[in-house]
Amino acid sequence: MPPKRAALPTKERTLFQRLIQEYETKKYKLGLKTADTILKKFPDHGETVAMKGLLLGSTNRREEGIELAKRGVRLDLTSFICWHALGILHRQDRNFEEAIKCYTQALRIEGGGNVNLLRESAFLQLQLRNYPPMVENRLTLLRMQPHLRMNWIGLAVAHHLAGSLDAAVRVLEGYENVMRDIPDRNYEHSEVLLYHASILEEQSRFQDALDEIENGNERIVDLRGKQEAQARCLAGLGKKDEAEAIWRQLIKSNPENKRYFAGLLSLLGITEGSSTDSKAVEIFKGLQADHPKSTAAKRLALIHTTGDDFKTQATAYAKSALIKGVPSLFSDLKSLYSDAAKLAALEEIVETLRLEWAPATSAPTDGTDPPTSYLWSLYYLSQHYSLTGSSEKALHYIDSAISHSSTLPELHMVRARILKRAGDTLSASSAMSDARLLDGQDRFLNSKSAKYLLRSNDTVEAERIVGLFTKPDAPSPTYDLNEMQALWYLVEEAEAHLRTSNWAMALKRVEQLQKVFQEFWDDQLDFHSYCMRKMTLRSYVGMVRFEDGLRSHPAYVRAAKAAVAIYTKLHDEPSTAPFVAKEEEEDPALAGLSESEKKKLLKKQRQAEAKRLAKAESEAAEKKKKAEEAAANGDAVEDEGPKPDLDPQGLEIFKTTLENGPLKAAEKWLRFLQANAADRTETWEATFEVAIRQKNWLLATRAVVALHKLGGEVTEEVVRLKTRLPDLKAAPKPIGSVISAALGQVIPADKPVATFFAEALQRSAASTPKGMLGNAKAALALDRKDEAVGLLLNLPATVEAFTGPRAKNVALKTTVEARALLAKLDASSVAEFDEKARAVFPLANAFKSEATLEEERKARDEKREKWAKGVEQKSEEGAANGEAAKEPLM
Known part of the structure; x- marks a missing residue:
């Protein structure tokens, strides 16, 4: 039986009411004194104990607060105040599951009539996507306070998100009927009307949506949103002429908005690559005539034009951009490269322009084009050839551009990208450093340099570079980037550590990124109430x-x-070390000292470090004390500053992962991937790798079938699964039959695995690098090591026939992976593999010897030193002439 609640005398009951008021008005210090006064006489009064815990939790003493609140609940299980206080603390700790349990219990005890509890519960239910209880709470709130518009809107949104669109429409109709005396051009009411229309449109009730917009036409403030909705609804009703007129009116209002063009084309039934391209050409000719300055109209026309029309329009578009010096021209046009004819046409167009603008050309020019046009044509072509796999040609063009204007950072950035795609990550990193040094105050250039350093596995230098822009008082630059939720840095560093076998740090970085995404999810709680108050309903649902x-x-x-x-x-x-130990270099400060002198110096360093740590601890304690005092007085709490990193090398998380089971930790990632990225092959490849190790044959089969449906080559997975799969006849009836039926979509039940593998070797996919690597792994699963080695040795030869944009880049990654597998199977064959791979990827670091890499490093250092001396000499000459030393563009 729960302990019976002790009733407080009149004096203490008055004090308790004051205690609640002091909490609500953020007078936490006074509240703690009031709570202590009550607890001196009644130490086991559960509600007071829980309220004291809530006060402590609000003054940065969260752990003490939760313990006291739990004690208060134990002392008085029938008090909704105790449960509410504990729920608030759990919500502040982002422990939403426990918070909603406490709120539910508080509502049950209180009788369901507490407005604050109902509202907070509804937000928590939405945060957890528990739609049925959320709808119930919203309905109760509306019945209790039908005069508040937020309760009407909250119920409508709850029904909408729960999928009950008819109920949402009925609630909004009721809301609009009871709302009176709304001022003209009221933004909140305008949003409700458009939101109502959007739900009707979602139901395909287009005429009703149009009527809703028409009835509230004078009150709708968002004119563009209204017109877009009208155009979509008219199109849904088949009234194409009226819809087309609206889309054209929208294009006229903003001829650079590609969404308006897309709406018009969709209305007319025109899609990329459709048989109506000739119709699209005529439409775009009219649009360009109506809006001659519209860049969007000219660019979108290139998607649908072909042949000579494409060449004519693409020439005008590219020439205009190159003359203006638009650096993003290639990024703008590369989406057209999926069409081989357009790719070849663009190459011919820009090559022709380059020859026309070349300084030594004999072709006559009218002299109206600026001399920088030649530079930007080189810039474009270097990116073009890099994407299509002609790295040597791309380097030739970008080197010509750099000799033309060596102080333009964009040129060095493109050179770095070309080298990266060719596999020379070390030279790419050096080239990106050249770009960074041209403008040391550019955060973007510094970030790109750090990214390329991480690609070359130089995590120490990358951290130093990003440290130029992070907080100076942070424990480390990476710590600050994690606080700033820099996803690109965390994932790049994790992959760098993975390549260098620093498993502990790689694990730490991916777990940090996991926490960042959890913070993204948790942060939406604040928007549930904010968006309801501001009535930004369409954006909120999105x-x-x-x-x-x-x-x-x-x-x-x-x-x-x-x-x-x-x-x-x-x-x-399981015996894997957390990282590969490296030989530590001797501290330069110890060089040349005797052993006794080294010991003295090390002792001094340890003493200095101990003093520094003691000082940091005392400062942290002082900051914490001040923060608690400020919070107790209801004042704003100053930033406590960075907290110390208790696991700087990731050893604790590595140890914990091993103890709890690595595959169990992987399940958390896989659940999210399967729920959110089921259309990605990476999801099912990872799922298969974990399931096959867990002997979860049903999940492994599901992964194979999913990969097969996504168009992936599943020879390796099928062979590995079939060779390990136990006798399905002995399996429980549902499981065995389900697996057999599912696998039958990929391989007939009566077909031997060896026959399936032999057929896979004859398929066209087997001649691609990825297909050959998969077949080699399948051969290993069949214990055919020699055949696997032979397939791997022949893999580089398949790259030449693997053409298309980015094809060489994809093939390079596969070839590097194949080399790593070959090194495990037959180290003596690696030299032969490298020789074949160098013929295809002459610049790739992965296939070069250590001696070659060292020679290239020395050559880069010498070149950098000469360049630095040249810049320094120009600076001195400029200073002597009283001018700023700056190399001209031409």
Whole structure:
């Protein structure tokens, strides 16, 4: 039986009411004194104990507060105040599951009539996507306070998100009927009307949506949003002429908005690559005549034009941009490269322009084009040839451009990108450093340099570079970047550590990125109430749906892939060291000292470090004390500053992962991937690797089938699964039959694995680098090591036939992976493989010897030194002439 609640005398009951008021008015210090006064006489009064815990939790003493609140609940299980206080503390700790349990219990005890509890519970239910209880809470709130518009809107949004669109429409109709005396041009009411219309449109009730807009036409403030909705609804009703008139009116209002052009084309049934391209050409000719200054009209026309029309329009578009010096021209046009004819046409166009503008050309020119046009044509072509796999030609063009204008950072950046795609990550990093040094105050250039350093596995120098722009009082630059939620840095460093076998640090970085995404998810709680108050309903629904697919973000998928690689490595080899130990270089300060002098110096260093740590601890304690005092008085709490990193090398998280089971840790990532990125092959490849190790045959089969449906080559997975799969006849009836039926979509049940593998070797996919690597792994699963080695040795020869934009870049990654596998199987064959790979990828570091890499490093250093001397000499000459030393563009 729960302890009976002790009733307070009149005096203490008055004090308790004051205690609640002091909490609500943020007079926490006074509240603590009032609570202590009550507890002196009644130390076991549960509600006072819980309120004291809530006060402590609000004054930066969260752990003490939660313990006291839990004690208060134990002392008085029938008090809704105790449960509410504990729920608030759990919500502040982002422990939403426990918070909603406390709120639910508080509501049950209180009788369900507490408005604040109902409202907070509804927000928490939405945060957890528990739609049925959220709708129930919203309905109760509306019945209690029908005069508040927020309760009407809250219920409508709850029904909408829960999928009950008819109920949402009925609530909004009721809201509009009871609303009276609304001022003209009221933004909040305008948003409600457009939101109502958007739900009707979602239901395909286009005429009703149009009527809703028409009835509230004078009150709608967002004219563009209204017109877009009208155009879509008219199109849905088949009234194309009226819809077309609206889309054209919108284009006239903003001829650079590509969404308006897309709406018009969709209305007319025109899609990229469709048989109506000739119609699209005529439409765009009219649009360009109506809006001659519209860049969007000219660019979108290139998608639908072909042949001579394409060449004519593309020439005008590219020439105009090159003359203006638009650096982003290639990024703008490269999406057209999926069409081989357009790719060849663009190459011919820009090559012709380059020859026309070349300084030594004999072709007549009218002299109207600026001399920089030649430079930007080289810039474009270097990117073009890099994307199409002609790295040597790309380097020739960009080197010509750099000799033309060596002080333009964009040129060095493109050179770095060309080298990176060619596999020379070390030279790429050096080239990006050249770009950075041309403008040391540019944060973007410094960030790109750090990224390329990470690609070359130089994590120390990368951290130093990013440290130029991070907070100076942070424990480390990486610590600050983690606080700033810099996804690109965390994932790049994780992959760098993974390549250098620093498993502990790689694991730490991917876990940090996981926490960042969890923070993204948790932060939406604040917007549930904010967006309701501001009535930004359409944007709010879009945000909630975006959050539902949050973990489909490319950075998360990359991190998950790295995480699964670590977990499977630790499962396969539990004795794996957290990192590969490196020989530590001797401290330069100790050079030339005797042993006794070294000991003295080291002792001094240790004493100095101990003093520094003691000082830091005392400062942290003082800051914490001041923060608690400020919070107790209801004042703003100053930033406590960075907290110390208790696991700087990732050893604790590495140890914990091993103890709890690596594959169990991988399940967390896989659940998110399967829910958010089911259309990515990386999701099911990772799922298969974990499932096959867990002997979860049903999940492994599901992964194989999903990969097959996505168009992936599944020879390796099928062979590995079939060779390990136990006798399905002996399996429980549902499981065995389900696996057999699912696998039957990929391989007939009566077909031997060896026959399936032999057929796979004859398929066209087997001649691609990825297909050959997969077949080599399948051969290993069949214990055919010699055949696997032979397939790997022949892999570089398949790259030449693998053409298309980015094809060589993809093939390079596969070839590097194949080399790593070959090194494990037959180290003596690696030299032969490298020789063949160098013929295809002459610049790639992965296939060069250590001696060659060292020679290239020395050559880069000498070149950098000569360049620095040249810059210094020009500076001195400029100073002597009283001018700023700056190399001209031409």
